[in-house]
Amino acid sequence: MGQPYDPRGNLVRPYAVTRGRTEPRRDIPIEAVLVANQAGVQEARFAGHDKYRIAVLCEPRAQSLAEVAAYMRLPLGVTRVLVADMVADGLLLLHSAAPRQGFTERMDLLERVLSGLRKL
Amino acid sequence: MDFASSERAGAQPREITSAKIVIAGGFGVGKTTMVGAVSEIEPLTTEALMTSAGQGIDDASNVPGKDTTTVAMDFGRITMAEDLILYLFGTPGQTRFWFMWDELIRGAVGAAVLVDTRRISDAFAPLDYFENRHLPYLVALNCFDGAPRYEPEEVREALAIAPHVPLIMCDARHRDSVKQVLVGVVEHAMATLVAEQGRGYPATVG
Numbered sequence: 001m002g003q004p005y006d007p008r009g010n011l012v013r014p015y016a017v018t019r020g021r022t023e024p025r026r027d028i029p030i031e032a033v034l035v036a037n038q039a040g041v042q043e044a045r046f047a048g049h050d051k052y053r054i055a056v057l058c059e060p061r062a063q064s065l066a067e068v069a070a071y072m073r074l075p076l077g078v079t080r081v082l083v084a085d086m087v088a089d090g091l092l093l094l095h096s097a098a099p100r101q102g103f104t105e106r107m108d109l110l111e112r113v114l115s116g117l118r119k120l
Numbered sequence: 121m122d123f124a125s126s127e128r129a130g131a132q133p134r135e136i137t138s139a140k141i142v143i144a145g146g147f148g149v150g151k152t153t154m155v156g157a158v159s160e161i162e163p164l165t166t167e168a169l170m171t172s173a174g175q176g177i178d179d180a181s182n183v184p185g186k187d188t189t190t191v192a193m194d195f196g197r198i199t200m201a202e203d204l205i206l207y208l209f210g211t212p213g214q215t216r217f218w219f220m221w222d223e224l225i226r227g228a229v230g231a232a233v234l235v236d237t238r239r240i241s242d243a244f245a246p247l248d249y250f251e252n253r254h255l256p257y258l259v260a261l262n263c264f265d266g267a268p269r270y271e272p273e274e275v276r277e278a279l280a281i282a283p284h285v286p287l288i289m290c291d292a293r294h295r296d297s298v299k300q301v302l303v304g305v306v307e308h309a310m311a312t313l314v315a316e317q318g319r320g321y322p323a324t325v326g
Contacts, residue, residue: 007325014169017321029226029227030140030166030209030223030224031137031138031140031207031209031227033136035136035137035203062136062205064197064205064207065166066166066193066195066207066209067164067197069166070164070165070166070195071135071164075167075168075169075171075190076167076168077165077168087256095135095136095137095138096135096137097137097138097139097140097227098138098139098140098227098229099137100135100227102202103313103317104250106313107310107313107314109137109139109229110229110306110309110310110313112201112204112309113200113204113206113219113229113306114303114307114310115199116198116200116204116206117198117200117206117299117302117306118303119200119304120158120198120295120299
């Protein structure tokens, strides 16, 4: 078939890359974006292959948790565990998802999104 | 542009806010087409694992084809400003993955329920879902070429869509049409927020 044979195949447990942990250290919304700076990328070299690739991915451009999972070809839950570790270890900066409380904050965001859509 | 000041800028970056709009609907209704029509990237797919017990993720998921299911969601991205990104998430088509819908709608700006006029009954389950959630949504009728044309009011009646829910016609393949749907979602979210503010809170904040 088109795909080269991967000797690890389906025998690799999805959570092997997190050493079996399935609970992230913090909850991260699927759309929250992550950014790595150069220092973070350098440090991530010593944090394992997957974390290094995530840092490289988030260095030129902010990426959401969903994008990291898609580009890494890892399940969302696995990615969330890795990314939460990296945020806790200072390898990635987590930005905030849309505010859920406060009339003014929510209205300001809606107005900005509306004007962004109209400019498309 | 000296080095020191760019270093400082790197250390204290501006906060980036991300928002999301959910595109819901039955299987094969055109959700990914809709996302792709306005996204700046080719729609990406992210996958979540669940066990057959529906308890979400589980490390027994190494056994292929046994006890686990992969739920796929397609999404797109619109970078609106350096500090503002909008994501569009399509819901998994199969309604048995509703636990995943719950995660998707958490914190969303609003949703559009896409309806195929050739298979109107596929919209019952998604509409039921949103009727029971606290999230502003509208109904977008995807009018493919050659699809039966109904008057919006006929569809509203057939699907028992509440009067306060906006209903608009669209073509999920066309950027401008999809843009109008998204504008409609945000406007409806604003109107809902204003109405809630008027009802629920005394006007003496601050």
